[in-house]
Amino acid sequence: MSGRLNHRVREALTALHQRDRHRRRRVIEPVGPGLSRVDGQVCVNFCSNDYLGLAQDPRLQATCGAAGSGASALVTGYSPAHAELEAALANWLGRDRVLLFPSGFSANVGCLDALLRRGDQAVCDALNHASLIDGVRLSGATKAIYPHADVQGAEAQLKTAPEAVSALVTDSVFSMDGDVAPLEALATLARSRDALLYVDDAHGLGVLGDDGAGVAAQHGQDSIPMLIGTLGKSLGAAGAFVAGPAELIDYLENRARTQIYSTACPPVAAQAALSALHIARVEPWRRERIRELITHLHQSLAAAGLPVPQSQTAIQPIVLGTDASALRASQDLQARGYLVTAIRPPTVPEGSARLRITLTAAHSKSQVSGLVEALADSLLESRVA
Ligand SMILES: *Cc1c(COP(=O)(O)O)cnc(C)c1O
Numbered sequence: 001m002s003g004r005l006n007h008r009v010r011e012a013l014t015a016l017h018q019r020d021r022h023r024r025r026r027v028i029e030p031v032g033p034g035l036s037r038v039d040g041q042v043c044v045n046f047c048s049n050d051y052l053g054l055a056q057d058p059r060l061q062a063t064c065g066a067a068g069s070g071a072s073a074l075v076t077g078y079s080p081a082h083a084e085l086e087a088a089l090a091n092w093l094g095r096d097r098v099l100l101f102p103s104g105f106s107a108n109v110g111c112l113d114a115l116l117r118r119g120d121q122a123v124c125d126a127l128n129h130a131s132l133i134d135g136v137r138l139s140g141a142t143k144a145i146y147p148h149a150d151v152q153g154a155e156a157q158l159k160t161a162p163e164a165v166s167a168l169v170t171d172s173v174f175s176m177d178g179d180v181a182p183l184e185a186l187a188t189l190a191r192s193r194d195a196l197l198y199v200d201d202a203h204g205l206g207v208l209g210d211d212g213a214g215v216a217a218q219h220g221q222d223s224i225p226m227l228i229g230t231l232g233k234s235l236g237a238a239g240a241f242v243a244g245p246a247e248l249i250d251y252l253e254n255r256a257r258t259q260i261y262s263t264a265c266p267p268v269a270a271q272a273a274l275s276a277l278h279i280a281r282v283e284p285w286r287r288e289r290i291r292e293l294i295t296h297l298h299q300s301l302a303a304a305g306l307p308v309p310q311s312q313t314a315i316q317p318i319v320l321g322t323d324a325s326a327l328r329a330s331q332d333l334q335a336r337g338y339l340v341t342a343i344r345p346p347t348v349p350e351g352s353a354r355l356r357i358t359l360t361a362a363h364s365k366s367q368v369s370g371l372v373e374a375l376a377d378s379l380l381e382s383r384v385a
Contacts (some may be wrong), residue, residue, distance in 0.1 A: 018208075026384060030056055034360060044337060044370070051234040051361065052283075053360045056236075056362075061272075073100070073264040081267045085271075086100060088277055093227065097244065097249040097250055103265070104229075105130075108348050112136050112141075115198075120166065120167070126146065128200075154168060158195060168186055173313050175315065176315070176316075177311065178203075183215055183224065196226060199227055206234025212287055236276050240265075265313065268325075294313075297316055297357070297359065301372055306318070314359045327344075338371045340357055
């Protein structure tokens with residue numbers, strides 16, 4: 001072991017501890033709809049991305065098939081379940097074709113790297129997901145960042161050079177704030193400047209739009225030619241995909257290195273996602289329940305004199321500011337049986353540490369009321385202390 005490396009590692013860890021920024025994984029065991037056991041205690045889980053409450057659904061668990069895919073998709077890892085899932089997703093989203101990836105992170109890294117090269121330009125929202133940032137970085141394209149959700153800012157950054165490709169890159173629903181990108185205006189801008197609009201709908205798919213189709217319900221393939229979705233969030237499985245025009249997908253199938261050189265997502269995950277997709281379409285009450293819970297959460301927070309998030313999606317952040325205050329509130333909530341993780345920098349900007357509450361179809365109104373009561377008590381106590 002290198003002494004210098006040892007020193008670097010120890011210094012980094014010490015700094016993380018000193019700044020209340022050290023993280024550790026906790027063993028979380030699902031024990032029922034919306035319930036998880038953590039540190040020996042059963043809590044209402046208000047921080048999963050299992051928005052439709054499908055991850056524990058017996059209909060997903062009943063799906064069988066080979067556990068692993070055994071190879072990358074271009075070799076022998078592409079199973080009938082994968083093909084069926086791709087067709088079902090394309091049909092749901094109104095896209096020509098869909099290409100599966102092992103994960104959302106690898107989909108973004110692989111697609112952006114394949115689409116853009118040195119000399120090209122990626123114009124990115126300041127709050128984009130880490131995988132979009134890394135994909136742009138890997139591609140070698142010049143990165144321009146516009147202020148969050150600021151279309152004029154994006155327009156000011158867009159430079160058109162002959163031969164160069166420009167892409168507008170954004171999350172649809174921002175994962176730490178829950179707000180929705182101005183997609184209509186971005187699509188108009190992209191069209192007028194011959195730029196590619198690239199949208200990551202990880203948190204909209206299954207939750208937003210008619211038929212739960214996410215932002216694809218409102219924005220056709222002409223508006224959003226590159227649409228990323230994940231199977232591990234609202235669909236309760238694992239893996240991800242890109243949906244778009246046939247030729248572009250054909251190109252990515254041949255050029256996206258994270259798809260070509262990585263073992264395909266497990267067939268059991270594809271089977272589970274296929275079942276989940278079906279359930280999401282035929283059980284709209286799951287999406288409606290989330291909407292009811294959002295209204296209930298907002299009313300309860302207002303009644304308790306607490307700040308009400310602007311978000312109209314399943315992601316409901318309570319911004320507390322300092323890392324220590326977010327950690328303390330999260331610990332207080334866990335002591336009262338509510339699991340809500342503290343989100344700290346670098347995941348969110350400095351000074352905006354927060355509790356990220358996620359509402360799912362598995363929650364009840366009384367659980368949300370209980371959460372708000374516990375939160376009000378915790379914040380009151382810390383003010384008095
Ligand atoms: C979760 C997430 C990803 C990564 O997806 P995984 O399948 O978990 O790798 C990508 N983009 C966004 C916006 C996400 O929230």
